């Protein structure tokens with residue numbers, strides 16, 4: 001028997017590992033994977049990019065780079081962020097190995113064991129696992145279709161003896177809930193945090209993936225809003241706009257936070273792969289990114305439309321969801337007496353899987369939702385998957401009705 005650290009005993013990591021194992025079964029229709037479909041990756045474009053890279057730059061690909069990131073990529077990101085209204089002149093960018101590493105670095109920078117972190121409830125499970133690993137006490141605040149519940153947030157902040165270290169949120173096309181924060185809610189959130197010393201971590205992994213170009217303005221980062229005194233760390237990722245295999249993310253923060261983060265990153269992995277940073281940068285400066293994003297927006301929008309239509313056609317009454325305006329996810333609310341985990345095995349046996357709501361609950365309890373990811377689905381299997389899912393849900397609903405009827409009679 002080994003004496004493992006507390007960090008490895010995270011419940012959430014176990015759930016993810018189990019799911020990953022099950023979702024690789026052949027022939028399964030999987031709404032589980034929160035990743036792009038392999039057929040959507042820009043393989044041809046990256047071939048072109050690499051073939052056009054100079055011999056000098058190719059040699060640099062193999063080398064270590066500065067801990068803060070490959071300077072030309074930092075420059076390209078500054079331009080992209082400037083267009084989003086982000087304060088790149090005063091604040092500094094740190095390139096990270098996926099944005100999950102940025103979340104991990106920020107946690108390491110601020111959190112001691114037992115410290116409180118506020119998150120949304122539900123919350124991106126990768127972030128929950130990181131917070132658990134560092135021994136944080138996580139308090140989840142409910143969200144609705146417009147964002148975090150402001151009065152619940154206020155109540156929690158008022159009730160705490162020592163202020164939480166930070167609040168972690170995903171305002172654009174939330175994982176798992178699919179929602180986008182309204183502007184009113186973003187401003188109300190800043191009002192609540194103002195003067196509290198609670199840092200806001202704004203995770204914008206999906207902001208570029210709006211379906212309708214007119215919705216681009218809705219994705220404006222909270223960090224770009226003026227007229228407040230809230231410290232905001234903004235994180236972003238190339239995983240959903242180029243490919244998770246690149247393992248490229250970044251964080252934008254004040255110089256003071258950046259400096260400490262850079263030291264932590266130095267100890268973690270010295271630098272993010274130069275190879276991937278150079279390819280990503282050449283992809284951006286070669287003018288490939290915008291057309292590729294437009295292609296992705298169209299593809300994901302089509303998948304969402306098929307899923308929306310299929311759900312409307314086949315789902316029994318009593319199942320609720322908010323139609324997303326971007327991103328990867330639909331978040332289905334089950335009737336009160338049905339638990340997502342109780343559906344899972346029957347669905348698996350019928351050949352369809354999803355992620356249970358409990359996975360995204362910081363307390364690992366609330367299980368009245370299921371997450372359907374449409375990003376990874378071939379368009380022609382979506383309806384079949386929904387039909388299988390609907391059948392299992394309907395049969396569970398009937399069983400419960402029967403049970404309740406016999407209890408009453």
Ligand SMILES: Cc1ncc(COP(=O)(O)O)c(C=O)c1O
Pocket residue numbers: 034097098099100101124126170175203205236237238239244247248249
């Ligand atoms: C909300 C959110 N943030 C961050 C990430 C992590 O992305 P990366 O691959 O850049 O580490 C994900 C991945 O699914 C995500 O959904």
